[in-house]
Amino acid sequence: MSPLLLSCLLFISAAFVMVFAGVKLVKQADTLADQTGMGEALFGIVFLAGITSLPDFASTLSAALDSRADLAISNIMGSMVLNLAFLGVADILYRKANLEHAAASPVNLMLAGLLIALLTLPMFAVFTPLIAGFNVHPVTPIIIVAYLFGLHLVQKTQKRPMWFPRKTHQTVTDDISPNNEQNAALLWFSFLSLALITAVAGWVLMGAAKEITHQTGLPDTLVGGVFTALVTSLPELVTTIAAIRIGALTLAVSNIFGTNCFNILVVAAADIGYTDGSIYHAMDPLQMTWGLVAILMSAILLLGMILREKYGIGRIGFESALMLGVYVIAVVLITSNV
Incomplete structure (x- = not known):
């Protein structure tokens, strides 16, 4: 069997395992969100987002350790843009109303603002001068501190919100109602087991994708920003589609936002893992185009969550249509410049 065919079979098998485990993982997450009293939004940010980001973390750090700066940054930035596009896809699948209308919450607004703020930091590092003698850029520890402070703000917003969305017939609120009939230890064991299965499947999937792209000889920018980003x-x-299917809309939206915020930490980890200086200066500036697109899409989504349009073009919000359009245009423009 040829290496390319073997990689394709591994890719398909890992994808099926990931789908199976991911669906069950979301059900456990929804139950634990109530059981712990954290709520869907906070649980999605702290636990679910970290788990679903493991393939991104593995592939980006691996590329950074191999001194492939373009592949590392394009992979993680391209992944963040794609995650936002997934919310547009999720809005299409949720037919009752605009997803951003139904899943309105102060926590999701806070997450959108936090994501925009965090995305500006790596871009700021690109235009700052190199500091001799330091392999890690000063922006990297700032990213870590900003992320932790952002989590504090999100938790504060969850506990004592100062803004409330207007409830409509289409609004699906996150009602925290602990179910004491289920064994907490068993729930956590099941959740962590499924998380491990998802992580291993993601690792296999990422390895198979890297082998496929290696066999085809595609450039790093295209591989990282489009193909590996799609895989990871x-x-x-x-998990987002699974959350929508069980009606956990807040979990679906916060999972995407939380994952993207966590992925900024992955950027910081890539700078630490890159031993040839600052990764922000080693990469092609073209990679930051993905960051600009992510900021644009996040801002569009934030506007949509504030406006809360019930129905739009094709029964989806204007923000979903715009985000999908921006993603397609970005892929065309970036790949044409590779």
């Missing part, structure tokens, strides 16, 4: 983002797509 499959857990987010699977």
Whole structure:
């Protein structure tokens, strides 16, 4: 059997395992969100987002350690853009109303603002001068501190919100109602087991994808920003769709936002893992185009969550249509410049 055919079979098998485990993982997450009293939004940010980001973390850090700066940054930035596009896909699948209308919450607004703020930091690092003698850029520890402070703000917003969305017939609120009949230890064991299965499947999937792209000889920018980003983002797509199917809309939206915020930490980890200086200066500036697109899409989504349009073109919000359009245009423009 040829290496390319073997990689394709591994890719398909890992994808099926990821779908199966991801669906069950979301059900456990929804139950634990109530059981712990954290709510869907906070649980999605702290636990589910970290789990679904593991393939992104593995592929990006691996590329950074191999001194492939373009592949590392294009992979993680492309993944963030794709995750936002997934919300547009999720809005299409949710037919009752605009997803951003139904899943309105102060936590999701806070997450959107936090994501925009975090995305500006790596881009700021690109235009700052190199500091001799330091392999890690000063922006990297700032990213870590900003992320932790952002989590504090999100938790504060969850506990004592100062803004409330207007409830409509289409609004699906996150009502925290602990179910004491289920064993907490068993729930956590099941959740962590499914998380491990999802992570291993994601790792196999990522390895198979890298082998496929290696066999085809595609450039790093195209591989990282489009193909590897698509592969490593499959857990987010699977868990987001699964959350919508069980009616956990807040969990679906916060999972995407939380994953993207966590992925900024992955950027920081890539800078630490890159031993030839600052990764922000080693990469092609073209990679930051993905960051600009992510900021644009996040801002569009934030506007949509504030406006809360019930129905739009094709029964989806204007923000979903715009985000999908921006993603397609970005892929065309970036790949044409490779």
